[in-house]
Amino acid sequence: MPELKPILFAEDSPSDAELTLEALNENRLANRVVHVKDGVEALDYLRCEGKYSQRKPGNPAVAILDIKMPRMDGIEVLRAIRSDSSLKRIPVVMLTSSKEEHDLIRSYDLGINAYVVKPVNFTDFLEAVKLLGSFWAVLNELPPNGVTQHD
Numbered sequence: 001m002p003e004l005k006p007i008l009f010a011e012d013s014p015s016d017a018e019l020t021l022e023a024l025n026e027n028r029l030a031n032r033v034v035h036v037k038d039g040v041e042a043l044d045y046l047r048c049e050g051k052y053s054q055r056k057p058g059n060p061a062v063a064i065l066d067i068k069m070p071r072m073d074g075i076e077v078l079r080a081i082r083s084d085s086s087l088k089r090i091p092v093v094m095l096t097s098s099k100e101e102h103d104l105i106r107s108y109d110l111g112i113n114a115y116v117v118k119p120v121n122f123t124d125f126l127e128a129v130k131l132l133g134s135f136w137a138v139l140n141e142l143p144p145n146g147v148t149q150h151d
Contacts, residue, residue, distance in 0.1 A: 005061035006032040010042040010077065011095075012069045016118065020064075020095070023129035031061055039065075039072025043080055046087055059090050062113075067096040067103055075106055082111045095129070 007024070011017040017035055024033055036042045042065065044050035048057055063081065065074035074094055081087045093114040094107050107115050118125060 004031045005058065006034050008042060008045060008060040008063040009033050009035045010037070010039060010064065010069060010074065011035065011066045012037050013066070016066070016097075019125060020129050023126040026126065027129075034060070038069045039074060039077040042077050043072070046081065046090075047084075059087065062091045062093060064093045064095050067094055067098050067107075075103070075110065078107065078110045078112060 007029070009017070009020060009024075011020060017037075021033060021035065034045060036045055041050075042063065045052045045055070046059070046063070048055055063077075065077055067074040074096065078092055078094075081090055081092060088111075091113045092111075093116060094103075094112055095116050095118060096103070097118045098104075099117050104115055116128060118128070
């Protein structure tokens with residue numbers, strides 16, 4: 001049985017991170033969740049650099065990004081992922097409090113797979129995260145590693 005791919009979760013807000021991790025845990029996903037606190041750390045993880053230089057190579061099942069993060073925001077991370085041939089097929093979900101139209105449009109223009117606005121209601125938030133985790137980590141079929149597109 002192949003090893004389950006981790007979920008990369010980039011969120012700088014401690015309270016939002018705690019709620020999201022709790023919701024993913026309640027869903028009993030077998031996937032390990034790697035929580036990073038900003039976009040620079042997310043890219044270090046994806047590229048096996050910095051403190052992640054010793055990790056086993058491989059892309060996550062999904063990258064869940066907040067937009068508003070220090071050092072590098074979620075839009076910049078998305079842009080970097082989509083411009084890197086070894087990362088561009090990673091499903092990316094924005095899980096953000098931003099309802100700003102320009103954030104939504106920029107995300108889709110850069111190839112986001114889903115854009116989810118964090119519900120204010122706690123129960124709704126938990127349910128949204130559970131659904132995200134179930135779909136992207138369990139149901140979604142990923143392309144095999146190392147496959148390149150021939151244009």
